Amino acid sequence: MTHQVDAHVGKRIRHRRWMTGMTQQQLAESVGIKFQQIQKYETGANRVSASRLWDIAAAMGVGIGFFFEGLEGAGEMVQDPTHNKEALDLVRIYYSIPEEQRRKLFDLARVLGAA
The missing domain is CATH 1.20.5 (Single alpha-helices involved in coiled-coils or other helix-helix interfaces)
Known part of the structure; x- marks a missing residue:
């Protein structure tokens, strides 16, 4: 079962990638993985390790905190305009x-x- 935080981080990866006009392939190449792994991160099917999230953040020009924006308390999400x-x-x-x-x-x- 996908954890709500993993799904949220994946959505934030997808939204940032989309806003920058980057393809899954381009992001994957910039962090040294296959695009299928990016797909799995974006759906929340696979958890993103701290070091991989660091690489993704650098590739997309944001801090790691960006991926957690909109989370509040014990898994409750705040309405975020990027959704x-x-x-x-x-x-x-x-x-x-x-x-x-x-x-x-x-x-x-x-x-x-x-x-």
């Missing part, structure tokens, strides 16, 4: 916009959010 496909799509699209236009869009969103 929402629409939010992930929005973030990916946002970062594909040229920086000057992105700043203007951010300013507009800030004004609309305050209204």
Whole structure:
């Protein structure tokens, strides 16, 4: 049976990989394993060792704590916007916009959010 923390860490790996546009193959090659192992990590079927998580975090440019964000207490998960496909799509699209236009869009969103 998959432990809730293992499933959460796997989801965070998948979301970060997806947000960076990295394939399972690319991530696997960067940490020296087969892509099937990445698949197993992402589904929570296999636990990620501390050293492997360290390598994955480095390959994806985040700290290890990133993979545990959203966990609270004894396995209860807090709602995390990265679990929402629409939010992930929005973030990916946002970062594909040229920086000057992105700043203007951010300013507009800030004004609309305050209204």
